[in-house]
Amino acid sequence: MPQQGTAVAIEGLEVGYGRTPVLDGIDLAIEPGSFVALLGASGCGKTTLLRSIAGFIEPRAGRILIGGRDVTGTGPERRGTAMMFQSYALWPHMSVARNIGYGLKLRGWPRADIARRVDEILALVEMSGFGGRSVTTLSGGQRQRVALGRALAVHPPVLLLDEPLSNLDAKIRLTMRHEIRALQRRIGFTAIHVTHDQEEAMVMADRLVILEAGRIVQDGRPEDVYRRPNSPTVASFLGADNVIEAEARRDGTDLVLILAGGIRARIAGTPSVEGPCLLHFRANAVTLAAREGRGDCLAIPGRIEQSSYPGGRYRYQVGTPVGRFFVDDAYRLDDGATVTIAIPAPSLHVFARPLPGVPATRAA
Numbered sequence: 001m002p003q004q005g006t007a008v009a010i011e012g013l014e015v016g017y018g019r020t021p022v023l024d025g026i027d028l029a030i031e032p033g034s035f036v037a038l039l040g041a042s043g044c045g046k047t048t049l050l051r052s053i054a055g056f057i058e059p060r061a062g063r064i065l066i067g068g069r070d071v072t073g074t075g076p077e078r079r080g081t082a083m084m085f086q087s088y089a090l091w092p093h094m095s096v097a098r099n100i101g102y103g104l105k106l107r108g109w110p111r112a113d114i115a116r117r118v119d120e121i122l123a124l125v126e127m128s129g130f131g132g133r134s135v136t137t138l139s140g141g142q143r144q145r146v147a148l149g150r151a152l153a154v155h156p157p158v159l160l161l162d163e164p165l166s167n168l169d170a171k172i173r174l175t176m177r178h179e180i181r182a183l184q185r186r187i188g189f190t191a192i193h194v195t196h197d198q199e200e201a202m203v204m205a206d207r208l209v210i211l212e213a214g215r216i217v218q219d220g221r222p223e224d225v226y227r228r229p230n231s232p233t234v235a236s237f238l239g240a241d242n243v244i245e246a247e248a249r250r251d252g253t254d255l256v257l258i259l260a261g262g263i264r265a266r267i268a269g270t271p272s273v274e275g276p277c278l279l280h281f282r283a284n285a286v287t288l289a290a291r292e293g294r295g296d297c298l299a300i301p302g303r304i305e306q307s308s309y310p311g312g313r314y315r316y317q318v319g320t321p322v323g324r325f326f327v328d329d330a331y332r333l334d335d336g337a338t339v340t341i342a343i344p345a346p347s348l349h350v351f352a353r354p355l356p357g358v359p360a361t362r363a364a
Ligand SMILES: Nc1ncnc2c1ncn2[C@@H]1O[C@H](COP(=O)(O)OP(=O)(O)OP(=O)(O)O)[C@@H](O)[C@H]1O
Pocket: 017, 022, 040, 041, 042, 043, 044, 045, 046, 047, 048, 049, 196
């Protein structure tokens, strides 16, 4: 659980490569013992931010403080951070034990203390008995456990995770997520995790920080960000990528949504927005009814164009007068069937439609 204070503070950070600016004024304070996931579209600057915290990249402006100490000009090895990479980055010519003890040896630990610590770490990452093995004889999951052990051996207050699970197969990946999270809770270090995988970020982190074009655009608890994305980009990024253009009119406390083809809905208690808007919804947040949807929902008539079964629920592509959408449903329906997409009001993310060149925001 997060504790009081600040483990990592980033103030006005600006980073660029050559003339190209990449991070544009990042401010972020991270509590000790918290697990933060940095998420965002490819190229938004997640890895650059992580590598700046690690000390591999020199910022153009701003400061980085770790445990209250300004480390902006300090080398990576003196920052109190350790990093775990996607590529494992293990020494292939060294045994598992020597890989894990490597950082301790660099720090001048006596041999007996290194051996004791390596044994502790092997037990921690469930690799006891593997100390003498060459890392080249290990599976991907075992290598990543060794990489985690090596990072944790030096007792870093802050662990930086650069997509460490993305090379692993799906099953090992799920196990490792839980193992890293459990260890982080038990030992209490602060973790900052870069990932492309939204679900991985949601299940591992206490806090999501979403970046877009080098800026933080949303920051909060995973369920809050997921339920209340503050822009169309964040909504789409977190899976609400079915989009409808509409016109919103306020009527008392209700919102009347007017769509093309004469489709209308009256919705209570949604954010106040007037005029042109975008409605985002997730495939798994709706039902397909054979009749008109009722109650506080938007009902859109359509026809099933294509179907597939990814497992658990059916996935349908539905053609409607206001666009083509993906929708999940528990029931098997035939291609060509007439349906109604019923989108409950709480599952509709309503944003003012941006004017050209102006970013959209969620209506307050
Ligand atoms: N060494 C470099 N030299 C020049 N440009 C770079 C360098 N590293 C990254 N960039 C550029 O900086 C931007 C941000 O890159 P970064 O790797 O931080 O993004 P990211 O969000 O981690 O992306 P991804 O999710 O694809 O890994 C990109 O436009 C990238 O092309």
